[in-house]
Amino acid sequence: MTRSLLEVDDLDPARLRSVLDHALAWKDDPAQVPALLTGRGVAALFEKPSARTRISVEMAVATLGGHPIYIRPEEVGLAPPESTEDVARTMAGMCVAIAARVFDHHTLERMEAVVDVPIINLLSDRAHPCQALADLLTLREHFHRLEGLRVAYVGDGNNVAASLAFGAALSGVELVVASPEGYELDADVAARARNLGGTIELTGDPHDAVRGVDAIYTDVWTSMGQEAERELRLHAFAGFTVDEALLKGASPDAVFMHCLPAHRDEEVTAEVIDGPRSLVWLQAANRMHAARAVLADLLQDH
Secondary structure: OOOOEOOHHHOOHHHHHHHHHHHHHHHHOHHHOOOOOOOOEEEEEEOOOOHHHHHHHHHHHHHOOOEEEEEOHHHHOEEOOEOHHHHHHHHHOOOOEEEEEOOOHHHHHHHHHHOOOOEEEEEOOOOOHHHHHHHHHHHHHHHOOOOOOEEEEEOOOOHHHHHHHHHHHHHOOEEEEEOOOOOOOOHHHHHHHHHOOOOEEEEOOHHHHOOOOOEEEEOOOOOOOOHHHHHHHHHHOOOOOEOHHHHOOOOOOOEEEEOOOOOEOOOEOHHHHOOOOEOHHHHHHHHHHHHHHHHHHHHOOO
């Protein structure tokens, strides 16, 4: 059966722990990184551009000894004139894995259904699993544990929040998500996370959410493709900015996290994201280490 990563819960707790173990070990000692991809290529298909995702995936493949092939959608003709399935079959015929950053999660499912190489979700409208793995890696590296940590996600209950919920459930992190009305984390996502054994709370009050937590996490209020909703979202998210006043409600040793890009003085103030409690740049750098460990896990049987 093909090993793919369309969402974090494609892993189980043991595999997730193994991925994080390898990510940390190889980060500490790059000489341990296995040359699993020598002479082999990984297709990196980007419907949506991203600096961190492209750099992290290309470096992950390169440091495993392989060749990353960056592909824009106009280069392969997704949808007309060529079907998603045919594009996937072509890439799978020459590469040992397909990593894709797409608008519609169904695109990934269509690819997975017709190829026998791993499909790695670099971002879709439903999930951002590689980001969540980098988040967990960052928390573990900073706190030296995951079990029992309490994290508040303040903002849109989007794909980032969904993947974080599954990652938290699989690793013993307690998660509270604070969102304005109409932008809550999907109820099905919360139910799935709880079914995995996770502790997840939903609230509309950011100050209640951050009380005593070990980390506060946020994301942009208006993501790529939502530009027409910008003014509506700015109004809806008023009061959800992570500022010093909100940070003071967390644990004295609490840290700040953001998946980037950031809009300073919207979802977070410059004082917080550029301040001493911010782990944002460690988090960004850990995208590569997490991606490398995921690739190794998915390719071990290929």
